[in-house]
Amino acid sequence: MQLTLWTYEGPPHVGAMRIAASMHGVHYVLHAPQGDTYADLLFTMIERRGQRPPVTYTTFQARDLGGDTAELVKRHVREAVDRFQPDALLVGESCTAELIQDQPGALAQGMELTMPVVNLELPAYSKKENWGAAETFYQLIRNLLKAQVPTDINHDPKAWQQEGRRPRVNLLGPSLLGFRCRDDVLEVQKLLTLHGIDVGVVAPLGAGVEDLKRIPDADLNVCLYPEVAESTCSWLERNFGIPFSRTVPIGVGATHDFLVEVHSLLGMEAPAPDEGYKRSRLPWYSESVDSTYLTGKRVFIFGDGSHALAAARICSEELGFTVVGLGTYSREMARPVRAAAKALGLEALICDDYLEVEAAMAEAAPELVLGTQMERHSAKRLGIPCSVISTPMHVQDVPARMSPQMGWEGANVIFDDWVHPLMMGLEEHLIGMFRHDFEFVDGHQSHLGHAGGAGAADSSALSDIPVEGDGALHWTADGEAELKKIPFFVRGKVRRNTEAYARDTGCREISSETLYDAKAHFKA
Amino acid sequence: MAGPTLLKESGPREVFCGLTSIVWLHRRMPDAFFLVVGSRTCAHLIQSAAGVMIFAEPRFGTAILSERDLAGLADAHDELDRVCKELLQRRPEIRTLFLVGSCPSEVIKLDLARAAERLNEELSGRVRVVNYSGSGIETTFTQGEDGALAALVPLLPASDERQLLLVGTLADAVEDRQMHLFKRMGIETIHSLPPRQSTDLPGVGAGTTVLLTQPFLTETARLLSNRGATVLTAPFPLGAEGSRRWMEAAADDFHLPNERVAAVLDPLMKRAESALARHRAVLEGKRIFLLPESQLELPLARFLQRECGMELVEVGTPYLNREQMAAELALLPDDVPVMEGQHVEQQLDRVRASQPDLVVCGMGLANPLEAEGIATKWSIELVFSPIHGIDQAGDLAELFSRPLHRRQLIRPGLHPSNPDTPVHA
Ligand code: SF4
Ligand code: SF4
Numbered sequence: 001m002q003l004t005l006w007t008y009e010g011p012p013h014v015g016a017m018r019i020a021a022s023m024h025g026v027h028y029v030l031h032a033p034q035g036d037t038y039a040d041l042l043f044t045m046i047e048r049r050g051q052r053p054p055v056t057y058t059t060f061q062a063r064d065l066g067g068d069t070a071e072l073v074k075r076h077v078r079e080a081v082d083r084f085q086p087d088a089l090l091v092g093e094s095c096t097a098e099l100i101q102d103q104p105g106a107l108a109q110g111m112e113l114t115m116p117v118v119n120l121e122l123p124a125y126s127k128k129e130n131w132g133a134a135e136t137f138y139q140l141i142r143n144l145l146k147a148q149v150p151t152d153i154n155h156d157p158k159a160w161q162q163e164g165r166r167p168r169v170n171l172l173g174p175s176l177l178g179f180r181c182r183d184d185v186l187e188v189q190k191l192l193t194l195h196g197i198d199v200g201v202v203a204p205l206g207a208g209v210e211d212l213k214r215i216p217d218a219d220l221n222v223c224l225y226p227e228v229a230e231s232t233c234s235w236l237e238r239n240f241g242i243p244f245s246r247t248v249p250i251g252v253g254a255t256h257d258f259l260v261e262v263h264s265l266l267g268m269e270a271p272a273p274d275e276g277y278k279r280s281r282l283p284w285y286s287e288s289v290d291s292t293y294l295t296g297k298r299v300f301i302f303g304d305g306s307h308a309l310a311a312a313r314i315c316s317e318e319l320g321f322t323v324v325g326l327g328t329y330s331r332e333m334a335r336p337v338r339a340a341a342k343a344l345g346l347e348a349l350i351c352d353d354y355l356e357v358e359a360a361m362a363e364a365a366p367e368l369v370l371g372t373q374m375e376r377h378s379a380k381r382l383g384i385p386c387s388v389i390s391t392p393m394h395v396q397d398v399p400a401r402m403s404p405q406m407g408w409e410g411a412n413v414i415f416d417d418w419v420h421p422l423m424m425g426l427e428e429h430l431i432g433m434f435r436h437d438f439e440f441v442d443g444h445q446s447h448l449g450h451a452g453g454a455g456a457a458d459s460s461a462l463s464d465i466p467v468e469g470d471g472a473l474h475w476t477a478d479g480e481a482e483l484k485k486i487p488f489f490v491r492g493k494v495r496r497n498t499e500a501y502a503r504d505t506g507c508r509e510i511s512s513e514t515l516y517d518a519k520a521h522f523k524a
Numbered sequence: 525m526a527g528p529t530l531l532k533e534s535g536p537r538e539v540f541c542g543l544t545s546i547v548w549l550h551r552r553m554p555d556a557f558f559l560v561v562g563s564r565t566c567a568h569l570i571q572s573a574a575g576v577m578i579f580a581e582p583r584f585g586t587a588i589l590s591e592r593d594l595a596g597l598a599d600a601h602d603e604l605d606r607v608c609k610e611l612l613q614r615r616p617e618i619r620t621l622f623l624v625g626s627c628p629s630e631v632i633k634l635d636l637a638r639a640a641e642r643l644n645e646e647l648s649g650r651v652r653v654v655n656y657s658g659s660g661i662e663t664t665f666t667q668g669e670d671g672a673l674a675a676l677v678p679l680l681p682a683s684d685e686r687q688l689l690l691v692g693t694l695a696d697a698v699e700d701r702q703m704h705l706f707k708r709m710g711i712e713t714i715h716s717l718p719p720r721q722s723t724d725l726p727g728v729g730a731g732t733t734v735l736l737t738q739p740f741l742t743e744t745a746r747l748l749s750n751r752g753a754t755v756l757t758a759p760f761p762l763g764a765e766g767s768r769r770w771m772e773a774a775a776d777d778f779h780l781p782n783e784r785v786a787a788v789l790d791p792l793m794k795r796a797e798s799a800l801a802r803h804r805a806v807l808e809g810k811r812i813f814l815l816p817e818s819q820l821e822l823p824l825a826r827f828l829q830r831e832c833g834m835e836l837v838e839v840g841t842p843y844l845n846r847e848q849m850a851a852e853l854a855l856l857p858d859d860v861p862v863m864e865g866q867h868v869e870q871q872l873d874r875v876r877a878s879q880p881d882l883v884v885c886g887m888g889l890a891n892p893l894e895a896e897g898i899a900t901k902w903s904i905e906l907v908f909s910p911i912h913g914i915d916q917a918g919d920l921a922e923l924f925s926r927p928l929h930r931r932q933l934i935r936p937g938l939h940p941s942n943p944d945t946p947v948h949a
Contacts, residue, residue, distance in 0.1 A: 001587045001588065001589060001590060001600065001604060003585060004564075004567050004585055005584075005585040006582070007568055007586070007588075010565070010568040011568060014565075033541070034660040034664065035539065035541025035660020035661075036541075036565060036569075037537070038544075038569045038573070038888075040888030040889075041572060042572060044889075044890065044891045044892060046572075048891060049891065050894065051892050052892045056536060058536070059537040059660075061660075061661050061662070062630070062662045079535075079869070094565055095564065096563070096565075096627035096660075099594070099628060099632060123591075126591055355614075377582070
């Protein structure tokens, strides 16, 4: 049993719903208790869709449990097929149905339906949403394409050259309830078109069963969201010989690497290295003097594997931040995240326990948190500015305006969104100099238009003076007064450093002098 | 036979489970914590419903069952104890811990009542641990509140004091207002369940008269009457008429002089009438279809028909307690179909066929119906808004007139060529 205040991912059947709802012509019969239809809201409210998700729930109740629940499943399969006439049917269980073991998938397969029926086995007590989405996408494609699998693989990603046509790639992975997939697809499509590369199938988002059957016609698969599409891409590679790109084009550097990778896999000449500089505004915005104060800002990053990795690179290589914490809840992505953290001199936090993430965040005492909807809670508690970079998300992260994360425009969006919560340069200087203002008080961020926004210092757990800190240490009045003079967004870190220094040097009282000693010690 | 036509339907349902009640109960009793014992689905449900609010200190959580818990139930009990202690350590200010059962915990028959007992012994006095079920297989949406309140009933101290007990969650301001009015009518002692602090439980006994503020409290009402209280049957306090009859039921029970009651209520009725007029102008003659969600549908339909002049196409309810609803049923027009239960697809067919002017439905259906060109009022808002009492009649009507009013405002601008044919999302 795990105490969970917030969960980073939903159960695996929600991942399966994401696949079905992203596509058309695919219907999902879900054996689930009355009440699990709440998941419809994710699509109708968060994604603001004007259609119901293509899901028929059996919605059994306690009184059905005594009776024939298997018959109930069959009735719903029949009704769903008659009413919606899908091109393919997914059948699976939610966590409660898994306990009563009706084997709905097998039941449906025994009903002699005319369309392909995919039996989903998604273990709800050990796997989660993204796994469920990946597994569903994989099973669906495997089912639809297994008849087409060639006996000997002779796929050549450069065949387009002989055939005298433009190269063609599939974009795999974008889905509803993914982070900004809608606009990422548009941006990547634009990016590829600019380089004379056509997009064949985009899936699951917007694809139908016929589209999936066209997947083998492409020269290359672009795996935009490995959490959803990696297992499918590698199956297509193994069985059809279609290679796939591994770089996720989030950030200027990553977008460039992505283009280089795609070009070289397709046998094309790589684009000029200064393209990112010319086509995205992030590079110049970040170089311009106004951004100098961003240098060394301490950032804590947490999210799904792909977005956390991308953020780490952007922060350290493109924005000049110092990454002080990096982690992910995607266990499948633990290895690359660990490697990235190591390169930054950090140990990666691989966990899905919100409390542990919050503790690590507090420990790292960052000036900015880039995380998920959940990190907004902890950041609020700790009084740290925060921006959302990954799912889980809420309705405000499915905006009306064009807001990709990928490609050149994605980098522009990222620059604005990640810098916005930080205090602007001038205000930062003035608050450091004059701390007695009646309006611009400690922790106030006037550009956010309200008294302090996410970073209100009054409630900042990190920057507060320890009243009765750790038993062995004592802050003198003059030490505390000196600490208060440190700008609020680094105060937490200074406090920790000073206490660590005091402990190391065996000093029990912390005065203003200790604080300066520590400062010199750590800066040296 | 005169009166509404009572029908039943079964099939796929589109409703919340009782766990959802945590979303408002945690605000009503900020010193309580709601720990769901269930799966990741349950955790996901609550956070999807409440996650848009940002919490510095969450007041609900889920003990997620793992494969190991499913394999050995004995361990599950130890695990639950460990999780509860961990939680209480982190949040020492919690006074009442609700262990909330879910579908998975009910299906594997995890005995949460015993767990609550065991923890109560161990924590002796510091925290009270109670248990109820919010599972989808047993409860629909607001029935979760019934479960939570019913779990508190045995903890109420015995008291023979003559008192009025208002049962069911009310918005703070509405509660204050009702109490004030009852006092002016001459009822001295009034308490409410749930209280604002979970430790502040009212007494109950032979002198207690219970007035239900909400229609979904079947079990709570039963347990209160088992403890000697008199539970009144009256229309529910929605709309001016319903609220008046509801208050008069209490006044009767306390033998208050009619003139005094009228002196308090008459001016309110006058005011409500003028507050309603504006919305009645929008709603009158419009046809409304209510889908099952909260059990508030009957009183709402009665209010919309009698006070706002709407025509009822169908009134759905997830569950019909005929005894408690007798007064409401009596006020509904003859031959209106009252549908208990649901086959959501067939019900939607009926919605489409009857093309009502307004559909009251859950959020899973609201945007899709709007995209088909059918105006909706999403029903969850009704349990989150101060809608009870004579003074709130205008506000309640506004919740229904607003979507229609909004259409009038924006449709011509958004569909300049033909405002009647919507462009689908
Ligand atoms: S305005 Fe304040 S609270 Fe709102 S997103 Fe920006 S920083 Fe956060
Ligand atoms: S319907 Fe059952 S399984 Fe689903 S969220 Fe509610 S209690 Fe949990």
